[in-house]
Every structure is written in structure tokens, then in C-alpha cells.
Amino acid sequence: MEADLFSASAVRDLLAVAVELGADFAGDWSASERDLAAELPPADPSHVRTLRAEIRAGGDPLGEQFCRIRSPEQRRPQGATYTPAVIVEAMLGWAKRYGQAARVVDPGAGSGRFIVQAGRAMPRAALVAVEIDPVASLLCRAHVAAAGMADRCEVKVADYRQVDLVPLGDDERTLFIGNPPYVRHHLIEHRWKKWLASEGRKLGLRPSGLAGLHVHFLVATALKARAGDLACFITSAEWLDVNYGRMVRELFINGMGGRRIVLLSPTAKPFTDADTTAAIICMEVGGKPDSVLVSKADDCAQLGALEGGRPVARGRLDQENRWSSLVRRRRKAPAGFIELGELFRAHRGQVTGANAVWVAGKHSWPLPERLLFPSITRARELYDARGELTDLGHLRSVIDIPADLDALAPRDRRMVEGFLARAREMGAHEGYVARHRKAWWSVGLREPAPILATYMARRPPAFVVNTAGARHLNIAHGLYPREPIAKAMLSRLAGWLNANVSLDDGRTYAGGLTKFEPREMERLLVPGPELLCAGTEA
DSSP, X not given: OHHHHHHHHHHHHHHHHHHHTTGGGSSOOXXXXXXXXXXXXXXOHHHHHHHHHHHHTTOOHHHHHHHHHSOHHHHGGGTOOOOOHHHHHHHHHHHHTTOOOSEEEETTOTTTHHXXXXXXXXXXXXXXXEOSOHHXXXXXXXXXXXXXXXXXXXXXXXOGGGOOOOOOOTTOXXXXXXXXXXXXXXXXXXXXXXHHHHHHHHTTOOOOTTOOHHHHHHHHHHHHOOTTOEEEEEEEGGGGTSGGGHHHHHHHHTTSOEEEEEEEOGGGOSBTTBOOOEEEEEEETTOOOSEEEEEEESSGGGOTTTXXXXXXXHHHHHHXXXXXXXXXXXXXXXXXXXXXXXXXXXXXXXXXXXXXXXXXXXXGTTOOGGGEEEEEOSHHHHHHHTTBOXXXXXXXXXXXXXXXXXXXXXXXXHHHHHXXXXXXXXXXXXXXXXXXXXXXXXXXXXXXXXXXXXOEESSOOOEEEOTTOOEEBTTEEEEEESSOOOHHHHHHHHHHHHHHOOGGGSEXXXXXXXXXXXXXXXXXXXXXXXXXXXXXXX
């Protein structure tokens, strides 16, 4: 409670500064803004002068103070993540190559970081800043006013999906630019999911209810834009690969005229308050270029004006379900190295559908021991193994009952039927996974994999030689040799993987989790058998 009171007080002090900087000169205020600005405390004149000078020098001190006052957790429900100036400049650098736009629109303006820099880069353009948070919109008004752009900037306190833009002349172009808010689908109201489905279909898309708010904003931009307009956005890079991102991929190549994709790795720290991979996408609406330029940056200083890149044929993008592998730089295989998939098949572990039922505990007694399989059920168990799992004693057991109960001995069957009655009471037979199994009670564990690997974490995967013969659930991948491999070679390979695989080899999502799908793991470059046998894999 004290933190909330402090935050409220600090916000009022910041708004008082915003008013003194000229927020009241930048357009008509909304009712919510007027309510916030009622009876503000006096602002320190020297502080106002300092901030005005910083703004005129190109900084965004209001946005920086706002991010200090409101934590990332407080800003997360509205998806408010502020973009570093170096990325803003890079994106505008790309847009400026197309000449002056008649209008610049930022769909989620925040404190006005994009719109003010765009105003400086395009001194004749009309500016439209859309922001749903009235605190941020007042800061945006102050930023615009202090930068000397109040007379050509309209700040709309509204949901971008509901904003109508005034039509421009036939030969006039709009630039849409910014960082659409990232909010996960489960925080989006049902009415807006219906909106996405309806409006997406108008564009010929296959909508997904799992799409985040940034996808809504991209669809809204496609609805507002017309042929010849430009769009340049930075988003989380999830959409390059996940199923819901299919909408964005379709939009990018069909209709929005995708020109360029730049993937920023987590090491680039594209957002100071989130460990994630980001993607910058550049589009010329209505265009159908033969190829798209793709590139990757490990540091924001590498962005420049978003130049260069490797061309990828538009047709190939159209055919691929996942794009991140096309954007990443291809590493040349050293002599004697091959893809891991040439030696192993990678299989994700089994999904139980209800761990509370199928992981053994008091509820499962007295099932026969032969139906209980010590298994990896937590990623931590692989990290703690430090390269080799030699003991099953600390692992939990997963219950795996044959699909054919007639195969059980009479005494075992009585025990199993007693357990299944309890499992029914727990609703185990009603879950999605159970309903799609051959027999709802049969989990169907895979045989022990010689090497087990984590695949989703905030650190590189752990590769563990499975000497003890543990089974694994879907928190791990099992690596199964295509041909028999000696234990010594398994150990050398696991050691090499632990020392050399990095987060950059996987896909990093908003929140900082990096994921390796089975096929991505199979594409890892590893020493071939000759090097492993010779012990010269380094």
C-alpha cells in the first residue's frame, strides 16, 4: 500500500511538471486527463527548466521518470514497454529513405518518444499520437510541446483499434511507426477477440484467439493503411514462429508489403525492462517485392539505419511455417561437424494431461511398482544432474498403465481399477489429452532416451547422459540415436553441447524464456563421430 501511495504521489508531481512544460497547449484534453490534472502540486521551476533543456537536446526525461515511477509489473497489463532511442532512430532511418511523409501515426505513443523524433526527422509531417493511458498521454503532450511541435501534433486518448484517421490526398503518404503494446491473449477481453476474428477475416486472414495485443494493432494498421503507406514496428519476435503469428506472417507478405525483418537477440537488450528477442519489421503497404531483406543484430549499435541484410525469396517465406531460422545468420559448419539430427532424433517427452493424477503420490497407493516409472518431471532435475543422471532415487514416478487392462494379472487389475475410480473422481478422464488418447488411462511414456535435454529456460539447455534410464515428461527432450552409440561418445557429445550451445541458438520469447523445438535442436552443429572418437571435438 505504501508503494502505491508513493507511486500516486510521484505521478502527480510528474504531471505537475508536464503541465508546466506546456501539456495544456498540445490539443484538447480528454475528461480523464482533466481529472488527473485537477489540483496538482506546484512544480519546481528549476526542475522544469532542466527537463525542457533535456527534451530540446533530444532526450525523453518524462518517459524515463515514468518508467522509474511505474514498475514493469505495473505497466505490463497495458503492454507499456518503452523503446531505446537508438532503435527509434534506426527505424526512422529506414522510413526517411522513402522521403517525407505527410503524416506520422504512432499507435501506442506512450510519452511520445517515436512521435517527437519523427517530428524532428519530418518537419512538415502532421503527427498523430494514440495512447490509451491518460497519464502517458499527458506526458506525451508535454513532450510534444517542449519540443516545439504542439501546433502539428494531435494526441488521441483512445484505443487504437477504434481510432478513425482523416483521409489524406491521393499523393500523400502516412508513416505508421512505433512499438505496439505487448499483452498476452489471456488478458484480452472476449469482445476484442471477436473483433480480431471479424476484422481479420475481412483481410483474408485466419485469426487466432491466442494472438497478443500487438497482433490486434498490426491488424488495425492494415485496416487503416492504404497502398503506398509505410509501416515500421518493433515487437516481440514470437510471431516469427508460433501458430498465432501466422496472421502476422500472412499480413507481412500479403497486403502490408513486407520489405525487411531485423531480429534483435536478447543480448542486444532491445527493452531495458524485458529479456526478450525483438523483431523490427518494415513494410510498404500494397507492395509485393520479390524478396525480403533479413538480418540479425546482437547489439543495438549494429542497427544503423536498417540497411543491408540477406534477401529471402518471398515465395519461400510464403511456404515456411516458422521464420526465425531464415532470419538468423547461418553458421558455416567447421570441418568434421554435422547437424545433431544426423546422429539423433529429438522427441519431446510425453504429456500426461494431469500431473496431479499421473505423477504417483498418496492417491496412487497401492499400484504395482511395475506400473510406476521414475521420470524427469522438472527441468531442475536435469540441471542438478550436471551432465549425467546416475540415480533414480530422487525422482518422482509417473503412472503408465497399459491400454489393454486384460493384459494385467487379476490382482494387479483390481488395484488398477481401484486407482482408476479415484482418477475419475479427480476428473482425469475428462481432460483434453485423456479424451484424445487410445485409452484415457494410458499415458504412453517413451522408452528411456540415452541423452535428455531441457528445452525451455532463461539459460542454455542442459544435456544429460541418462545412465540411470529415467523416462521423461514434456519438460524435456529425449535424444534417441539413429544408430547405436557408445557410452564414451555420448558423454563427450553431451559435454560438448553443454559447453557450446547458447541461448542464441533457440527462440527467445517475451519474458526471457528461450525455447528449442525438437527440429531446432536437431539443427545444432556438433562434432561428427570421427572427432568424437578421436577426442578432438574442440
